[in-house]
Amino acid sequence: MDEVDISAGHRRSPAKHRAILQAAIEVFLREGYSRASVDAIAAVAGVGKQTVYGHFGSKERLFLAAVEAARQAGGSGAEEQEPPSEGSGDVVGYLTPIGTRVLNSILSPEVAALHRLTIAELTHHPELQRSWRGSEAAQEASKAIAGYLAERDRAGELSVPDPGRAARQFVRLVATEARVRSLYGTQPLTGEERTAIAREAAELIVRAHSHCPECGS
Amino acid sequence: MDEVDISAGHRRSPAKHRAILQAAIEVFLREGYSRASVDAIAAVAGVGKQTVYGHFGSKERLFLAAVEAARQAGGSGAEEQEPPSEGSGDVVGYLTPIGTRVLNSILSPEVAALHRLTIAELTHHPELQRSWRGSEAAQEASKAIAGYLAERDRAGELSVPDPGRAARQFVRLVATEARVRSLYGTQPLTGEERTAIAREAAELIVRAHSHCPECGS
Amino acid sequence: MDEVDISAGHRRSPAKHRAILQAAIEVFLREGYSRASVDAIAAVAGVGKQTVYGHFGSKERLFLAAVEAARQAGGSGAEEQEPPSEGSGDVVGYLTPIGTRVLNSILSPEVAALHRLTIAELTHHPELQRSWRGSEAAQEASKAIAGYLAERDRAGELSVPDPGRAARQFVRLVATEARVRSLYGTQPLTGEERTAIAREAAELIVRAHSHCPECGS
């Protein structure tokens, strides 16, 4: 009884609302703001144009709502993979798959397209700044990594005076390298490339925070 | 033959060609591809619309030519600053101003706008990929840094097994952190922020390639 | 049964009927027929759009009903002022304030707007002709004036062979001069202007129907 249209027909149907939003995400991400036409979005959603305006008022407001919805949808699902075992001393072996997951999330077509779109429209739609701050899905991974590094520091395995900074640098390196090499997500990257990017970054971070292998300082 | 227009009247005037390109850069960078109108570009250039078509054939070709011209113009001028003295052992002190220069270049309004525009239009204008590869003005700085790090390695001051990778990582870190914090160049960054970004990255690189201060390994 | 809505819920509520009419008058007079939207009228009336259609069937019928209602409302209230003392021989002094009252009625915002609206829509809504004939609120004043002039004639003070015609001419002169000078009620007229208009017309009528001051013919 929840699937379609609870008490539908009279109140503004949430089903159509979602359909329009979904269509808007699809078309805006594919075409960009200017090229996307409200007609096309309405057609994809399977509703009349005025229904779109009834729900969202204007192309601009629809756009902002779509970006926000896409951001939330894109953020979720990234962490559904199992967290790797906390324990071992192989820090590079631990960080690399995490970096790969961040990278996979960032290069997913939807997330990458959303990222490009946000950058493209920042100057004409300053409200996107709000979206931007929360959008770096990688920031959640960043916190987990910071926690892990702090633990390694406490365990005496690494020397990490500022785990937050180190985690942020790791994530930035992974994300940026991936974006640059994939032309901001428009060109595919093989699994090997992805792993190599993550490992390179992991190695840098580990090197920078290792005790001296000889004297232990 | 380069003067201005001396033989004008029948051959395509190079002066008008440049004026159109300049106007196109201005308008495309400000408005984006779709929002920019050929009318507006012709008006800014002070020529008739058909002249634009005579020179460039279509809006799309004009766009690509404008991006290419902007890329060349943007790349130059970044290195006009004197290279810092090569010598000293203060590697962070050496890398930080270089990073700051990279960052200043990247955040200049024209370069940042060009970067956003390229990202925005990558999917609709695949030819921009050509532009992209050569556009990272930072790559020149990268080579200089790699050379410097290799030298430090040879001098026994640092241990840099892969100077190219380290230099690239440094430049990526600086550029990305700057872009993220400035919303891809749409928000200003203070001098202190810029310096701090560069120093953070420099410190990471240096930490990662230092000899152990105690045992020298 | 006239209270408010006591039996509401199934029979058409007269209260809503009146509210819709009132809202329609307001919006049509302010915006004109084409510019007025049924949405706006429904919103002003505080009812749903279908309620409007349930009561009036179409925008056009609502319009005609609104004009008719406005005409009736506008006609009333004009004569609530006391009739001046019948007696004196100062005919100009008697006619002038009557003319001023006619003029004030005609220039009241609602009456003037209704007049403009009727003129504007005459060709597209021929039914407005019915409204038109009865709308000249001044016609009631005209009859009173005719009676007064006839009385002056019987008393030998004036020579008015056709009091109806004279009264009509007086009212026409006052109304037209007022409308022309106020741009059909869109520009205000001072009290002095109003009085002067009425007096000018009164003087003409009196001159035209006076006995010769010398020989009495």
Place this chain on the structure above:
Amino acid sequence: MDEVDISAGHRRSPAKHRAILQAAIEVFLREGYSRASVDAIAAVAGVGKQTVYGHFGSKERLFLAAVEAARQAGGSGAEEQEPPSEGSGDVVGYLTPIGTRVLNSILSPEVAALHRLTIAELTHHPELQRSWRGSEAAQEASKAIAGYLAERDRAGELSVPDPGRAARQFVRLVATEARVRSLYGTQPLTGEERTAIAREAAELIVRAHSHCPECGS
């Protein structure tokens, strides 16, 4: 060489300008401002819509230009009839045909439609006020009548202390009576009706300014 298109083809063609204006007059006068569509005007003019915008910029500016052009066109041609012989003592016989001509001009379909349109749009297009003042084609007739009455006064045939006022009153009476009876030009008036209206007004004016037939005062 002047008829069509002097050096046409390159500069904005005056012929199309006039065609658009003519079409706009036709459609605006027939439909009113809101109902008239730019598409319809362009179609009637036989040009593309953008041509209309190239020439006039917006519907509103086209409207104002059309009203102005219609006013000028409407004003001319009214006076092409021969002025009646100045002489005689039959003032009513002299004024009546003049009044009839004024009335015929005012009731011509174009002039009447323009008048209605101007009244209808006064509040939404205040610039029409400029048009308004000069539009009363009757004002020229008014001056002629004033001159005639002044002459009669000098000749001792009438006593007209303020010929300008008297002429204005005459014209107002004729015009208003004609408009009211013809529903502002939307219903035809027979020749007899027209003459009767003019004569009624003429008689009033003459009565008001006659010397006493008995004592001559």
Place this chain on the structure above:
DNA sequence: AATGAATGAGCGTTCATTCAT
């Protein structure tokens, strides 16, 4: 070569009206 007038398609938006509740 260069102009800008002109085109036809398309844009975002709003309308009077009907449908489903």
Place this chain on the structure above:
DNA sequence: AATGAATGAACGCTCATTCAT
């Protein structure tokens, strides 16, 4: 009876492009 969501057609206006000069 009454709601407001939904529709399809139109609106004013702008666009990239071509034509005629």
